[in-house]
Amino acid sequence: AQSVSQHNHHVILSEAASLELGCNYSYGGTVNLFWYVQYPGQHLQLLLKYFSGDPLVKGIKGFEAEFIKSKFSFNLRKPSVQWSDTAEYFCASFEGSQGNLIFGKGTKLSVKP
Amino acid sequence: NAGVTQTPKFQVLKTGQSMTLQCAQDMNHEYMSWYRQDPGMGLRLIHYSVGAGITDQGEVPNGYNVSRSTTEDFPLRLLSAAPSQTSVYFCASSHLPQGVNEQFFGPGTRLTVL
Numbered sequence: 001a002q003s004v005s006q007h008n009h010h011v012i013l014s015e016a017a018s019l020e021l022g023c024n025y026s027y028g029g030t031v032n033l034f035w036y037v038q039y040p041g042q043h044l045q046l047l048l049k050y051f052s053g054d055p056l057v058k059g060i061k062g063f064e065a066e067f068i069k070s071k072f073s074f075n076l077r078k079p080s081v082q083w084s085d086t087a088e089y090f091c092a093s094f095e096g097s098q099g100n101l102i103f104g105k106g107t108k109l110s111v112k113p
Numbered sequence: 114n115a116g117v118t119q120t121p122k123f124q125v126l127k128t129g130q131s132m133t134l135q136c137a138q139d140m141n142h143e144y145m146s147w148y149r150q151d152p153g154m155g156l157r158l159i160h161y162s163v164g165a166g167i168t169d170q171g172e173v174p175n176g177y178n179v180s181r182s183t184t185e186d187f188p189l190r191l192l193s194a195a196p197s198q199t200s201v202y203f204c205a206s207s208h209l210p211q212g213v214n215e216q217f218f219g220p221g222t223r224l225t226v227l
Binding site: 045049100101102103104105 | 146148153154155156157158161171203205211212213215216218219220221
């Protein structure tokens with residue numbers, strides 16, 4: 001069955017530190033990948049998505065992710081985090097264009113001012 | 114546009130009670146879904162629908178029913194609430210095909226079952 005793994009449960013960083021959150025997916029065929037963010041007390045919002053083409057995807061708020069097919073990975077990065085990036089981040093995948101969105105268990109990011 | 118709306122925002126039930134969580138969207142989305150979010154578990158799909166009159170089960174459907182009589186509404190029914198159903202419930206919607214369109218999420222319903 002399709003699955004998404006996020007290896008870090010809780011990441012704590014100081015402001016201006018660089019961020020990389022790991023995400024691995026299991027499906028070997030055509031896969032669409034997403035990163036969502038959930039700020040405290042709010043609903044999920046789309047950060048970025050990858051369907052095809054350039055494996056380096058840029059999203060909102062300075063986030064980017066790199067799709068590495070050989071590693072089944074789609075890691076999220078940000079060069080310099082801010083206190084306002086404190087949130088929970090979810091990686092998710094679709095198999096092809098059908099099926100349903102499968103989420104990883106999420107990574108909580110705490111940024112210390 | 115209001116986007117995806119959910120009511121109520123908070124609910125406390127006693128074991129065995131039934132209730133309906135409401136979800137509505139005004140974006141004419143064909144695809145709608147319900148997720149539950151539990152600490153350390155991420156979001157897990159309960160039920161989904163690809164159009165009015167069409168519903169199907171997701172990963173964790175037991176104890177929940179859904180119906181889709183209109184494009185706009187996708188209510189989730191708890192038949193006999195159990196403490197294991199204490200969770201935050203999110204509704205989402207998108208155009209078809211759902212895998213290539215952004216899912217829009219509602220604000221969630223926090224449910225506690227005593």
